[in-house]
Amino acid sequence: MIIALCSTGDAMESPVDERFGRAAYFLFYNTITSEMVSVINEAKTAKGGAGALAVQLLVNNKAELLIAPEVGPQALDALKKFKIPAFKQGENTTPELAVLAWGNGSLEMIKDPGNKGLHKV
């Protein structure tokens, strides 16, 4: 399974990013091969629709699951349509720790949208 993570850097040990749509990097971690691909988030500076563009990035990279701080209403809707479940990274400080926590079943699923990033255009 490919897990998408929000990171401030390009490594599994980098600090997690506190934003989804405007995260600096997305890391795509393959739980079967343990390989990781990092992608710079071009939507970081997008005027609007950063959440949507991030979902597009996830889809392009075949992500099957997302671990994020929170997800806005539109992006959450889009994730549902692409059948990508989202989990809260919670107190985990790095993508690596977040993946471990997910493996332990200790992450909470994101059911309701957050609106920290909600951007007026």
Next chain:
Amino acid sequence: MMKIAVLSGKGGTGKTTVSNNLAALNSDAILLDCDVEEPNSHIFMNPRIKGDEDVAKDYPVIDEEKCVHCGECARFCHYNAIISGPSATITMKEICHSCRGCALVCQHDAITYKQREIGKIYSGTSRFGTELVYGELKTGELSGVPIINKIREMTGEEHSILIDSPPGTACSTVAAVEDCDYALIVTEPTPFGVSDMKMVVEMLRTMKIPFSVIINKAWLGDREVYDYCREENLEILGEIPFDRDIAEAYSTGKLIVECDPKYEDIFQSLWNKIHFIGERIHGC
């Protein structure tokens, strides 16, 4: 006649106080409340509504039968309002700007457009005789620009126009201020007031719209706004004193020009100054 925009760096700095009092004193002007997320001029102007109009916007609908999920439309959309993957292609109507470009790039004829209502425009005559037009954006909608454009289209050149524009420097503010002859920035003498105001100053300079500053609740806070205006060579066209009567009038839905003749003078001389400047720079 002159088109005058009233702006502020953020909400609640007295933008409505300025635009509404000016409009109340000049019944041959038309007041356009373009602050469509939070219109409140109708509370003070109390218009008899003569007409209302829905404002609708296009959004794309994808025909599942025809779509091959090639992703062309998603790559094209400047606003990221379409997401396309191997199993689905979806559109996000809240983000869509109705440019209709996605249907042009789709090689499979899979995109058509539908309309949805995003708000309403009301017009009527206020209790002062001034015409008022105001728009209201539905809650949850992100962009009031189509409503503002429509409000702006509704008025001709034969009356002076006062525009209560959205606060800040968003697209909606630009739409409200575009091709105005003059702008008034309303600000309060607080440090926050200055930093928000700077962005508005930059925006107006980029748009090449002449403007001056009105200080609301003058003498209440510090001197930073005054220092900033001096440094940037900005004209302070008027000051509205900090006065308990204003807050009191405001809370009962009244305008200060109704309560105190002193304010009639303040606002009428403001109006005269603006038109004097208008004649000087535009000949209008």
